[in-house]
Amino acid sequence: MTQSDYSNTDKIMMGERSPLEKTFDQGFRWLTLGFAISIGLILISIAVIIAVGAFPAIKQFNFSFFTNSNWNPVTDEYGVIAVIYGTIVSSLISLIIAIPLGVGAAVFLSEDFIPEQIRTVLVFLVELLAAIPSVVYGLWGIFVLIPITTVFGTWLNQNFGWFPLFSSPPAGPGMLPAGIVLSIMILPIIIAISRDSLASLPPDLRQASLGLGATRWETIFRVLIPAAISGIMGGVMLALGRAMGETMAATMIIGNSNRLSISILDPANTIASLIANQFAEASGLQISALMYAGLVLMLLTLIVNILAEYIVNQVKAKYE
Amino acid sequence: MITTTIGSLKKNSSSPRVILGTVMTGLSGLCMILTLIPLIAVLFFVFVQGFSRLDTDLFTQLPPPPGLDEGGLANAIIGTLVVVGIAVVIAVPVGVLAAVYLSEFSHGNKFATSIRFATNVLSGVPSIIAGIFAFGLLVSSGIVGFSAIAGGVALAVLMLPTIIRTTDEALKIVPQEIRWAALGVGAYNYQTVLKIVLPAALPGIVTGITLAIARAAGETAPLIFTALFSNFWPNISPQGLAEPIATLSVLVYNFAILPFKPQQELAWAGSLILVLLVLGTSILARLATRRKVY
Numbered sequence: 290m291t292q293s294d295y296s297n298t299d300k301i302m303m304g305e306r307s308p309l310e311k312t313f314d315q316g317f318r319w320l321t322l323g324f325a326i327s328i329g330l331i332l333i334s335i336a337v338i339i340a341v342g343a344f345p346a347i348k349q350f351n352f353s354f355f356t357n358s359n360w361n362p363v364t365d366e367y368g369v370i371a372v373i374y375g376t377i378v379s380s381l382i383s384l385i386i387a388i389p390l391g392v393g394a395a396v397f398l399s400e401d402f403i404p405e406q407i408r409t410v411l412v413f414l415v416e417l418l419a420a421i422p423s424v425v426y427g428l429w430g431i432f433v434l435i436p437i438t439t440v441f442g443t444w445l446n447q448n449f450g451w452f453p454l455f456s457s458p459p460a461g462p463g464m465l466p467a468g469i470v471l472s473i474m475i476l477p478i479i480i481a482i483s484r485d486s487l488a489s490l491p492p493d494l495r496q497a498s499l500g501l502g503a504t505r506w507e508t509i510f511r512v513l514i515p516a517a518i519s520g521i522m523g524g525v526m527l528a529l530g531r532a533m534g535e536t537m538a539a540t541m542i543i544g545n546s547n548r549l550s551i552s553i554l555d556p557a558n559t560i561a562s563l564i565a566n567q568f569a570e571a572s573g574l575q576i577s578a579l580m581y582a583g584l585v586l587m588l589l590t591l592i593v594n595i596l597a598e599y600i601v602n603q604v605k606a607k608y609e
Numbered sequence: 610m611i612t613t614t615i616g617s618l619k620k621n622s623s624s625p626r627v628i629l630g631t632v633m634t635g636l637s638g639l640c641m642i643l644t645l646i647p648l649i650a651v652l653f654f655v656f657v658q659g660f661s662r663l664d665t666d667l668f669t670q671l672p673p674p675p676g677l678d679e680g681g682l683a684n685a686i687i688g689t690l691v692v693v694g695i696a697v698v699i700a701v702p703v704g705v706l707a708a709v710y711l712s713e714f715s716h717g718n719k720f721a722t723s724i725r726f727a728t729n730v731l732s733g734v735p736s737i738i739a740g741i742f743a744f745g746l747l748v749s750s751g752i753v754g755f756s757a758i759a760g761g762v763a764l765a766v767l768m769l770p771t772i773i774r775t776t777d778e779a780l781k782i783v784p785q786e787i788r789w790a791a792l793g794v795g796a797y798n799y800q801t802v803l804k805i806v807l808p809a810a811l812p813g814i815v816t817g818i819t820l821a822i823a824r825a826a827g828e829t830a831p832l833i834f835t836a837l838f839s840n841f842w843p844n845i846s847p848q849g850l851a852e853p854i855a856t857l858s859v860l861v862y863n864f865a866i867l868p869f870k871p872q873q874e875l876a877w878a879g880s881l882i883l884v885l886l887v888l889g890t891s892i893l894a895r896l897a898t899r900r901k902v903y
Binding site: 310313314326327341398402411414418420423424426428429473504506527565576579580587595 | 626627629630633634636637638639640641643644645647648650651654655702703704706707709710711713714715720721723724726727728729730731733734735736737738739740741742744745746749766769773797798799802820823824826827828829830833834837858861862865866873876877880883884887888891895
């Protein structure tokens with residue numbers, strides 16, 4: 290560099306910041322703030338737009354929406370009790386399958402039964418399970434899972450038909466295969482969060498328990514799982530939220546029947562699958578009723594997710 | 610109890626405690642295996658069924674009319690690219706800059722906490738709700754009608770939480786000293802962020818965006834009543850973006866429930882493409898996060 294270059298730089302360094310650049314700097318800050326605010330606005334406008342769309346149906350049906358089990362576009366008579374029941378039961382079936390499997394796998398992955406490298410691969414595979422699009426699970430469910438559950442369901446019906454849950458011969462699509470596919474889809478959430486909360490426990494807990502003479506599994510059952518239980522519960526709540534809102538796999542497998550039936554071998558419907566199935570062809574009051582159902586679904590998942598968030602944060606605060 | 614064990618420090622392999630431990634270890638391993646069976650089964654069927662239909666026609670031809678054989682899903686592939694492209698154009702700037710505010714300018718104030726909370730709530734919103742939102746915002750209000758744009762907006766809403774969260778995390782990892790150094794030599798805030806901090810966090814941010822794209826490409830529920838479907842070539846022009854458009858995921862859904870064999874085969878082939886996309890991005894994301902700038 291020559292002498293003149295240096296003096297040139299000097300001038301720039303000594304010079305005042307131009308007002309334009311100062312404004313630009315401030316502007317950039319405000320811009321990022323604006324985008325941050327927009328996240329909150331999006332959330333609010335989702336609720337507002339759906340509520341506005343649902344308004345005609347809310348005015349027409351009010352609370353009878355929750356006591357009527359008919360969903361009849363021909364007579365314009367709509368009620369969601371059957372689909373709320375379907376949403377809750379299919380989610381419960383998926384939780385009953387996924388909780389023991391998920392917590393068991395999480396314990397397996399958080400202990401040192403197998404070398405670290407293999408565990409990393411297994412964790413990756415579990416993540417992959419969450420990444421597969423739900424429509425692919427739906428396709429697989431139609432052509433692979435339903436034939437299997439139909440055989441299994443026929444056996445259940447023939448041998449345990451006296452039990453109300455198995456009281457009908459399987460029709461193919463139904464609550465049971467839908468619950469099974471949902472359980473596959475929520476397993477990764479339960480495993481990931483249970484594993485995180487087990488791994489974040491202070492090592493002193495384990496050392497103290499082993500030092501008192503407890504075996505590994507006594508430590509797991511009496512010390513580690515009780516200490517991590519609120520984290521695991523949070524994961525289960527998140528999984529419940531996912532199962533209730535899951536749409537494609539449910540709509541392709543559950544059979545889309547609005548008839549309320551106690552047997553899990555019968556076709557059923559969930560709020561999400563009802564919307565997916567009818568929205569594109571709906572018109573008039575039916576759209577509004579579907580939006581009302583969407584509002585109900587959104588509130589349900591919102592409550593479940595906020596509870597989950599709260600529980601998981603409590604755990605973080607406890608051990609940090 | 611105590612007297613029986615005194616004097617023996619050896620592990621008694623027939624004691625109920627030891628047996629229980631072994632059994633439980635086996636059971637937890639079984640849980641792990643049972644978890645992976647569906648993954649293997651899904652991948653197996655998608656690969657076997659999908660590969661049998663994989664040829665050049667798939668990428669160059671339109672889907673056949675019901676009952677006819679052959680054809681491909683070229684229009685759906687283009688459609689997915691268009692709709693996801695629209696979503697990326699909306700979600701990436703909004704998501705990254707919102708995360709920049711949270712991590713760089715908020716100094717952890719109450720407002721930032723509530724925006725992070727809103728992000729988490731948004732990520733729990735069912736995808737079909739995002740579809741109803743886009744429908745209410747753009748379609749029923751008459752702004753664009755059933756279109757690629759409406760589908761893109763719905764997908765953008767679903768991508769935002771992933772992008773914000775991963776960008777936020779990636780920015781947090783960048784060492785504080787680098788920011789001090791930049792400000793110390795007289796850089797403006799925007800220079801520090803745009804030229805120093807964001808480039809340092811780039812691998813993490815790109816990973817987040819890639820994962821969000823892969824997830825969005827597989828989303829179906831928000832598209833079935835926003836982008837609808839089309840059996841024809843998409844019209845690649847500004848007006849074309851305001852018309853219904855085919856996408857891979859909706860094609861898989863529509864064709865899976867048809868009683869025709871050729872359509873079902875196309876559904877499997879479409880699934881294979883979606884699964885390969887997800888597999889590829891997941892593995893790339895793994896490799897990208899392994900490389901660290903600082």
